[in-house]
Amino acid sequence: MYTINWGDLTPELFLKEYWQKKPLLIKAGFNSFQDPITADQLAGLAMEQEIESRIIAHDNNEKWQVSHGPFEEFSEFGENNWTLLVQAVNNWSETTAALLLPFKFLPNWRIDDVMVSFSTPGAGVGPHLDQYDVFITQGEGKRRWQVGLPDAGLIELVPHEDLKQVSAFKPIIDEVTEPGDILYIPPNHPHNGVALENSMNYSVGFQAPSAQEMITALADTVIDKDIAGQRFGDPNRSITISPECLTTEDIKQLQSFMLTQTSDLDLFSDMISSFCTRNHHALEILIPVEPFTEEMVVSYLNDPEIFVRPVLGIKSLINEQNGDLYINGDRVSISENTRELAILIAKNQPLTSESIKSSMDCLNNIQMLTSVLNMGYWYID
């Protein structure tokens, strides 16, 4: 169990002073930090077809190379100046997924994944910006991390077609990170980490939809559900003097028609909940070969040794506005009866049969759990 050692800070103070505002290095943020995964295990994941991985290497003349996984061999890269990065390791490693737990002072829907890197001496991805907040924990090894402030004057560099970097920046943090140190970097703050020894780094990354993504998701939703199909009307039109003209008046009426049809809170709320719970990376959905019946679920849960577990990496939430449960983009309707169990499901932690025994007195709960199991988002173990 990882617990953040805030020192003089508290989560409240962190949110007030640093979150989305200022970078921060929390020295020994995790006391006597234990790596959740070894470099060898990480290399193993990078051999899998469905797991996104990259190796970024540079030579001493600063020529950069990017290779994409799956990888079969690592020896060709030598001893220095290369780093292996694996996305969404929390979707495959339960111990790595545990690194998300200390960040529950932020809502789950803001959290994206844990990226893990293994870097040899001299290695890093180079100075760059990200659009998202990140907490980078130093595991095994040491690394020199520099972080600067947002600066419109920075030049975008593309030393390789798959690599975006920025020009040199003035660091306001410049420190060697040691096991258990946590570095918080807000969006658009340039940063650069160079390994001093073989090094593991764990990036808890956040997600925040852009307006562009939201409007695209809204468009997909109105098409999928075939809503907002009503057509603009103009029963009060007066005679047209300049037929070639699209008047400002008409433009404003068209826009306000579109906005009233689509600024519906229920529609948005449903759309954004699906959006935020869709995974950006592969994960192992476990759809049962034979669908569970309600009777089967009840009988399994009679065994006190049984666990019901969420698939690793599955995203879910309870939408406070409409009260429903969203898992992996899907909506599950919740009633007063099923609310308590739905919250447990949304918390994404394994449940013992004991802990949900009382819920199973209610048919609605059995039905809900059965359908979540049949969707493959949770499983019986």
Added chain:
Amino acid sequence: MYTINWGDLTPELFLKEYWQKKPLLIKAGFNSFQDPITADQLAGLAMEQEIESRIIAHDNNEKWQVSHGPFEEFSEFGENNWTLLVQAVNNWSETTAALLLPFKFLPNWRIDDVMVSFSTPGAGVGPHLDQYDVFITQGEGKRRWQVGLPDAGLIELVPHEDLKQVSAFKPIIDEVTEPGDILYIPPNHPHNGVALENSMNYSVGFQAPSAQEMITALADTVIDKDIAGQRFGDPNRSITISPECLTTEDIKQLQSFMLTQTSDLDLFSDMISSFCTRNHHALEILIPVEPFTEEMVVSYLNDPEIFVRPVLGIKSLINEQNGDLYINGDRVSISENTRELAILIAKNQPLTSESIKSSMDCLNNIQMLTSVLNMGYWYID
């Protein structure tokens, strides 16, 4: 030149009393109406690959058949109970395009196209609804037209997979149309026309974007232009008690972020102008093999016999809000200098070299005309 004989009405009264509200039959709306196209010419268009055409036939047991063009032969359909419908005939027949001119008391951007039908005795498409306003002019022949009121109780029928009809409705108009009669039908009013003799009908159809179409077009625009890419931020977040919850507060902030990023009038205005000038049917864009130079255009226009003509069916408008010209979905920037010529272009009527001689004193006008010619939307004749 077609002129509507309004009788006791005026365009103003029509707009006030009927437009989008009530159906209306204007007997002899066109005095001594001359068909702009013959049945044979229409059949010729229906033989073309790029022109959308259908034949709808039924037998006396009310079994319906739909065939899609292009057609090679019509004799197989016999003498009765079949109708040929050709979309956007105004994109191919200049005399048919002239049928749009009497409707200039409505703005061009609302007008879609002229669909033409030829029906043999007994023929029609059956009782149905449309989402758009239409003015149907009776040409050659006679037809019995019935029009009813919107009625949520009507049942949708699909007598053939390509044919939507509605159950029987109570007509409030039930008349035999004769050459020159104009029948106006607002959206969602059930109607049915059955030919009494071989009959030509000319439907001037309107367009009105749906909220769904607008939001989809807006999504396409923000992606194309790569705007609204800024990400949601929450620097004022306070500590989360229920991390599994997407709060109503967060949902509202996400929505208002999306709306402020996308409810920009300039963005909407540009998007809707492109949207409204995109043709829904094929048309003959005439991109010159050798692009015109400005010198070439000037020298052509020195010839007083020259016409500059819009491609048939091309849609264009002047956006009053941003002042620019839109043709066939493309935006052409307009300055004070080019405004007058841009309006002439947006009016979509052939220009003599004489009529634009004075404009040609200004280089900006020459440039604009050259680029419109090179886009293939207008041509020199």
